Amino acid sequence: xxxxxxxxxxxxxxxxxxxxxxxxxxxxxxxxxxEAKKEEADKAIGDLPPFPKDASVKQVTxxxxxxxxxxxxxxxxxxxxxxxxxxxxxVFTAYVLDGPRDPSRPITFAFNGGPGAAxxxxxxxxIGPKRIQFGAQGDSPSDPVRLVDNPGTWLDFTDMxxxxxxxxxxxxxxTSEEETKKRFYAVKPDIAYLSRVVFDWLVKNDRLASPKxxxxxxxxxxxxxxxxxxxxxxxxVGVNGVVLVSPLLDGVxxxxxxxxxxxxxxNLPSMAAANLERQGKLTPQAMAEVEAxxxxxxxxxxxxxxxxxxxxxxxxxxxxxxxGLDAGFVKRLGGRIETQxxxxxxxxxxxxxxxxxxxxxxxFDPFPFAPEQETxxxxxxxxxxxxxxxxxxxxxxxxxxKVEGRYNALSNEVNRLWxxxxxxxxxxxxxxxxxxxVDPKMKVLIVHGYNDLSCxxxxxxxxxxxxxxxxxxxxxxxxxxxxxxxxxxxxDSQAALRRDVMAAYGR
Numbered sequence: 001x002x003x004x005x006x007x008x009x010x011x012x013x014x015x016x017x018x019x020x021x022x023x024x025x026x027x028x029x030x031x032x033x034x035e036a037k038k039e040e041a042d043k044a045i046g047d048l049p050p051f052p053k054d055a056s057v058k059q060v061t062x063x064x065x066x067x068x069x070x071x072x073x074x075x076x077x078x079x080x081x082x083x084x085x086x087x088x089x090x091v092f093t094a095y096v097l098d099g100p101r102d103p104s105r106p107i108t109f110a111f112n113g114g115p116g117a118a119x120x121x122x123x124x125x126x127i128g129p130k131r132i133q134f135g136a137q138g139d140s141p142s143d144p145v146r147l148v149d150n151p152g153t154w155l156d157f158t159d160m161x162x163x164x165x166x167x168x169x170x171x172x173x174x175t176s177e178e179e180t181k182k183r184f185y186a187v188k189p190d191i192a193y194l195s196r197v198v199f200d201w202l203v204k205n206d207r208l209a210s211p212k213x214x215x216x217x218x219x220x221x222x223x224x225x226x227x228x229x230x231x232x233x234x235x236x237v238g239v240n241g242v243v244l245v246s247p248l249l250d251g252v253x254x255x256x257x258x259x260x261x262x263x264x265x266x267n268l269p270s271m272a273a274a275n276l277e278r279q280g281k282l283t284p285q286a287m288a289e290v291e292a293x294x295x296x297x298x299x300x301x302x303x304x305x306x307x308x309x310x311x312x313x314x315x316x317x318x319x320x321x322x323x324g325l326d327a328g329f330v331k332r333l334g335g336r337i338e339t340q341x342x343x344x345x346x347x348x349x350x351x352x353x354x355x356x357x358x359x360x361x362x363x364f365d366p367f368p369f370a371p372e373q374e375t376x377x378x379x380x381x382x383x384x385x386x387x388x389x390x391x392x393x394x395x396x397x398x399x400x401x402k403v404e405g406r407y408n409a410l411s412n413e414v415n416r417l418w419x420x421x422x423x424x425x426x427x428x429x430x431x432x433x434x435x436x437x438v439d440p441k442m443k444v445l446i447v448h449g450y451n452d453l454s455c456x457x458x459x460x461x462x463x464x465x466x467x468x469x470x471x472x473x474x475x476x477x478x479x480x481x482x483x484x485x486x487x488x489x490x491x492d493s494q495a496a497l498r499r500d501v502m503a504a505y506g507r
Contacts (some may be wrong), residue, residue, distance in 0.1 A: 022388035023300065032317065051403060061130060069097070069099070085171065087194070091164045092163050093395075108214070109216045109221050110217075113220040115165070115415055118407075118409050119169070120391045122245070124394075126245070132145065134386045134489065135382075135486040147394065152491075161198075168411055169407060181417050187421045191230050192230065199231070209291060212237065216247065222248050223428070225242065225244075225429075232435060242443075242503065244434075244446045245500055261299035265295075267276060267453060267456055269294055320334045335391070362378060383504045429467075432467075433467060437453070441446065447487075447497055449482070450487075460478055481502050
């Protein structure tokens with residue numbers, strides 16, 4: 001994500017102006033810069049206004065011919081270090097059905113990804129009781145901010161808690177930037193404190209005996225198996241099921257370059273799906289033929305290289321027909337189609353760009369003659385305004401949780417500071433396997449949109465195919481729907497998701 005550099009120039013000018021007279025720390029009892037900086041950070045943290053008490057409002061929604069009366073609550077839970085000191089505050093939004101407590105009623109904990117995304121996308125886009133339209137072709141940042149009943153909500157069969165990790169939504173660290181990075185912006189501590197937030201909410205609300213589910217989208221899908229396994233083995237909380245929405249399960253499948261066919265195998269089916277959709281020919285049968293080619297002739301011809309001169313011609317002909325790209329362009333790339341190149345090339349004649357989150361959602365390219373894409377992703381830029389405005393209005397006006405501070409629907413800063421780790425920290429397949437092995441009754445549903453090039457569905461297909469059965473072969477399932485990363489922005493795909501999740505929940 002690109003940033004305007006002018007702010008950095010101004011800040012540098014201020015530092016130089018102050019430094020020209022004397023070192024900044026020389027007037028503060030001659031304290032060295034590191035100590036002075038820490039003192040200043042501590043003072044800034046101490047100046048933060050406290051969060052208000054949890055606030056609730058009674059609401060009504062309608063789904064599947066039913067009227068649901070429920071209570072929406074916005075509040076926060078503390079994160080403490082080993083000595084009991086509060087080091088962060090995590091904000092949640094909970095929806096609990098009114099009426100007598102049913103001990104068999106599930107509770108679902110929802111996480112989005114990024115890293116740096118608040119839970120608003122699952123909340124107000126996919127499964128919460130109210131929704132706002134965003135993320136589909138034709139949606140605009142200036143569309144009216146109006147929450148309506150969500151026909152795809154899960155509220156009739158589960159209560160829900162949407163959790164905003166530190167640095168997203170209103171959730172905040174109470175430590176210095178360096179300490180925040182260490183405690184919250186890395187793979188292992190992220191899983192540990194978020195799992196504890198789930199545990200603390202369950203205890204606070206007397207729900208430890210309820211059936212429990214975890215849903216995660218994108219990097220939240222990476223979190224899902226790890227949080228589940230951590231709850232099982234570290235905090236003593238059993239999880240009945242996991243739903244992973246457009247998950248990134250293994251970063252290794254997106255690496256490898258020319259020597260490995262995997263990255264190109266993972267991307268090609270989603271490019272083919274987008275082309276089939278543009279022709280009105282997208283069906284499971286058509287995609288089965290694409291997948292068969294990608295599993296067989298495609299990787300074999302990629303690996304042959306110059307040992308078989310005819311291999312490039314075969315790849316060029318087939319990949320051209322699958323993607324709709326120009327044959328000369330495909331041949332120059334050797335049939336290895338990089339995501340951003342595809343998204344520029346397929347709509348170049350229209351002066352538009354496709355989105356990696358749904359390659360058939362487009363926006364005008366403001367710099368069509370630049371050698372590389374000079375603007376942000378069409379979907380990412382368009383969803384910030386509606387989701388931010390809708391969630392802030394819901395939180396502060398409708399629920400009445402009057403909070404000071406900025407709401408971060410998608411924080412570039414968190415994403416920039418994130419330590420993505422190495423080796424096992426780049427995947428959660430290990431935890432997925434272990435969590436499923438620990439609990440033979442736990443179900444896993446992985447769902448994707450065909451057109452998603454940020455977390456392509458075929459990666460999950462290959463991962464599941466390599467997993468041992470461990471009892472019931474249907475316990476870990478993959479479902480794929482028309483659309484992209486946020487396929488739930490399309491009514492038919494959202495309805496299909498609801499049906500499949502209800503079956504996974506046994507409803």
